[in-house]
Amino acid sequence: MLKIENLHARVAGKEILKGIDLTVNAGEVHAIMGPNGAGKSTLGNVLSGRDGYEVTAGTVTFNGVDLLTLEPEARAAAGVFLAFQYPVEIPGVNNTYFLRTALNAQRKQRGEKDLDSMQFLKLVREKLKVMQLPDDLLHRAVNEGFSGGEKKRNEIFQMALLEPRLAILDETDSGLDIDALKQVAAGVNLLRSADRAFLMITHYQRLLDYVVPDFVHVLAGGRIVESGDKSLALRLEEHGYAGIAARHPAELGA
Amino acid sequence: MSAGISPPLLASLLDAPLPASGIGWLDAARRDNREAFAAAGLPDTRVEAWKYTALRALSQRRFASGDAHAGACAIDAALYALPGVIGPRMVFVNGVFRGDLSALDQLPAGLQLQPLSGALAADAEALRFTLSRHYRDPGDAFARINAASASDGVVLRVAAGVQVTTPVQLVFVGALAPTDIAWHVRNVIELGEGSALELVEQHVGNGTQAHLGTQVSDIELRQGAQLRHVLVQNATGATLMRRSSVRIHQSARASMHMLELGGALVRHEVRVDLVGDGARFDGRGVFMPHGRQHMDTQLAIRHQALDTVSDAHWRGVASERGRGVFRGAVLVAPGADGSDANLTNKNLLLSDSAEIDTKPELEIYADEVQAAHGATVGQLDEQALFYLRSRGIGAGEARALLTSAFCRAVLGDMANAQLREHVGEMLLAHLPA
Numbered sequence: 001m002l003k004i005e006n007l008h009a010r011v012a013g014k015e016i017l018k019g020i021d022l023t024v025n026a027g028e029v030h031a032i033m034g035p036n037g038a039g040k041s042t043l044g045n046v047l048s049g050r051d052g053y054e055v056t057a058g059t060v061t062f063n064g065v066d067l068l069t070l071e072p073e074a075r076a077a078a079g080v081f082l083a084f085q086y087p088v089e090i091p092g093v094n095n096t097y098f099l100r101t102a103l104n105a106q107r108k109q110r111g112e113k114d115l116d117s118m119q120f121l122k123l124v125r126e127k128l129k130v131m132q133l134p135d136d137l138l139h140r141a142v143n144e145g146f147s148g149g150e151k152k153r154n155e156i157f158q159m160a161l162l163e164p165r166l167a168i169l170d171e172t173d174s175g176l177d178i179d180a181l182k183q184v185a186a187g188v189n190l191l192r193s194a195d196r197a198f199l200m201i202t203h204y205q206r207l208l209d210y211v212v213p214d215f216v217h218v219l220a221g222g223r224i225v226e227s228g229d230k231s232l233a234l235r236l237e238e239h240g241y242a243g244i245a246a247r248h249p250a251e252l253g254a
Numbered sequence: 255m256s257a258g259i260s261p262p263l264l265a266s267l268l269d270a271p272l273p274a275s276g277i278g279w280l281d282a283a284r285r286d287n288r289e290a291f292a293a294a295g296l297p298d299t300r301v302e303a304w305k306y307t308a309l310r311a312l313s314q315r316r317f318a319s320g321d322a323h324a325g326a327c328a329i330d331a332a333l334y335a336l337p338g339v340i341g342p343r344m345v346f347v348n349g350v351f352r353g354d355l356s357a358l359d360q361l362p363a364g365l366q367l368q369p370l371s372g373a374l375a376a377d378a379e380a381l382r383f384t385l386s387r388h389y390r391d392p393g394d395a396f397a398r399i400n401a402a403s404a405s406d407g408v409v410l411r412v413a414a415g416v417q418v419t420t421p422v423q424l425v426f427v428g429a430l431a432p433t434d435i436a437w438h439v440r441n442v443i444e445l446g447e448g449s450a451l452e453l454v455e456q457h458v459g460n461g462t463q464a465h466l467g468t469q470v471s472d473i474e475l476r477q478g479a480q481l482r483h484v485l486v487q488n489a490t491g492a493t494l495m496r497r498s499s500v501r502i503h504q505s506a507r508a509s510m511h512m513l514e515l516g517g518a519l520v521r522h523e524v525r526v527d528l529v530g531d532g533a534r535f536d537g538r539g540v541f542m543p544h545g546r547q548h549m550d551t552q553l554a555i556r557h558q559a560l561d562t563v564s565d566a567h568w569r570g571v572a573s574e575r576g577r578g579v580f581r582g583a584v585l586v587a588p589g590a591d592g593s594d595a596n597l598t599n600k601n602l603l604l605s606d607s608a609e610i611d612t613k614p615e616l617e618i619y620a621d622e623v624q625a626a627h628g629a630t631v632g633q634l635d636e637q638a639l640f641y642l643r644s645r646g647i648g649a650g651e652a653r654a655l656l657t658s659a660f661c662r663a664v665l666g667d668m669a670n671a672q673l674r675e676h677v678g679e680m681l682l683a684h685l686p687a
Binding site: 049 | 635636640641642643644645646648649651652655656658659660662663
């Protein structure tokens with residue numbers, strides 16, 4: 001589904017990604033872990049097309065399409081979803097209106113018909129119930145005045161509604177208490193399916209107790225330095241990133 | 255204005271014969287204001303209130319007085335039709351009252367609505383105080399020429415205690431004419447004690463014309479009166495110089511929403527006097543200059559009595575080479591203790607060549623006053639833009655969504671829901687692609 005080869009990227013002239021190779025197949029859940037400044041969020045932002053990230057080498061293909069040439073909205077329509085580390089508050093834009101506009105914009109790009117307001121509302125109610133979110137979330141402005149937990153749950157709710165092929169969760173677990181973390185994890189687990197893949201960017205192993213990954217990769221110094229199964233995350237938790245640094249001095253500048 | 259030089263604008267406006275009313279005091283007031291206009295001419299940018307609106311180009315233009323066809327030319331009612339607004343209506347075309355387009359039969363009891371010419375013929379004395387004014391300020395050029403030349407306009411009175419339940423619509427159409435013309439209207443609006451009125455005022459264009467229109471409105475709210483006033487200016491190509499003066503007496507309340515969308519060079523001076531204890535003014539405005547439009551809003555609020563409240567929020571969005579000017583001056587006079595004044599103006603620049611000049615001013619001479627004011631000029635939030643795009647919304651639509659949300663923030667409390675919805679759509683339609 002997603003094939004990243006030798007990806008190099010710069011932010012503000014500074015090289016952050018220094019040759020990422022990663023293949024993600026449909027149905028798989030990959031966790032990307034690593035110390036602060038390793039380039040985890042940069043990877044998510046490059047994949048979703050945020051401005052200010054300059055790809056200097058390498059390729060990213062998504063279901064056979066060169067992802068890097070697409071505008072962010074086209075990537076979304078192709079099935080890429082980024083759950084933001086810091087979801088943006090948008091005063092004055094009603095959440096329901098935003099979601100319907102987004103869904104119909106994606107459908108239009110895919111050559112599908114718009115959902116009318118009745119069809120949309122039915123879908124929304126369904127997803128809200130599954131995600132166990134309160135109705136009033138719909139009537140508020142996008143993320144405005146939401147608590148940290150509500151913002152993250154709103155991200156997962158959007159994901160449920162937009163049904164992406166590839167979901168990138170950028171530190172979705174950060175800033176959550178244990179109850180909120182469980183709710184978010186439950187939402188993600190509900191969306192796991194044979195035709196959907198997840199890239200979970202996280203700093204801690206905690207989320208992986210609830211959303212068990214198929215693969216764990218350690219990103220350090222702009223490269224994936226180790227890959228393994230979920231036991232790699234457990235070892236990291238035990239020994240910290242210091243152990244990685246000892247094994248990969250070049251990547252960590254040690 | 256240096257002596258001896260009479261720019262074409264001045265000459266052409268002074269060329270127009272004074273309307274003869276046969277009413278001594280009115281003819282005298284017209285003569286005096288005309289002389290004051292001739293003597294002082296146009297303000298230049300050294301006059302503080304005109305600092306950001308230069309009249310050099312306008313001063314070189316000529317306008318014919320009056321339009322012989324305005325009384326009969328065809329006007330499509332779709333120009334001014336509004337959802338949720340069906341009731342009494344007065345329509346003026348190039349300053350000429352059009353009874354055939356107006357709806358003045360079946361006025362509700364207690365509502366007087368008629369052209370100024372008719373009101374003068376019926377009872378001139380009732381208008382004497384308002385219409386004998388002499389405009390003395392150096393910035394008053396257009397008020398002066400209006401006072402000298404306006405022969406018609408709206409007279410609207412609501413009797414004490416009367417609640418007018420259907421909105422009243424005032425429409426000013428700028429219509430194509432063989433030459434560019436100058437037209438002038440003078441409106442007098444009075445709400446009696448404890449009365450209530452919803453008023454919708456529109457400026458629209460029938461074809462792109464480049465007329466000069468001046469309008470002066472005096473609005474008086476007696477004790478306990480309630481006015482809801484929506485003004486939508488969507489004229490095409492016109493130069494419009496308007497002044498709305500609102501006097502609010504004890505416990506009365508005026509709520510005004512003002513949209514500036516059209517025109518080439520437009521200026522609206524809004525003067526609010528809170529003269530009775532507990533009087534309240536709520537003002538909301540949006541101005542959206544694009545192309546080469548120049549839009550100037552001059553808001554002056556004076557708290558002159560105890561416990562008066564003003565709450566004013568304006569938003570500007572300038573794109574292409576559009577230029578916006580906002581001056582918001584709040585004065586709390588000596589003795590107006592317990593006043594509460596809140597004024598903000600937030601602006602968006604959507605292009606490098608757009609410009610907005612904003613100047614909030616606050617002067618306080620009373621005690622126990624709460625006052626806040628602020629102004630900002632910025633660009634669309636890139637984070638928000640990316641957030642929307644990352645969900646599949648195209649860049650253009652995302653920009654429009656954010657811009658319209660920015661404007662709607664000050665229109666959300668417009669009481670007439672259908673009108674609010676419609677105005678929101680007008681905003682969207684007006685946004686640059």
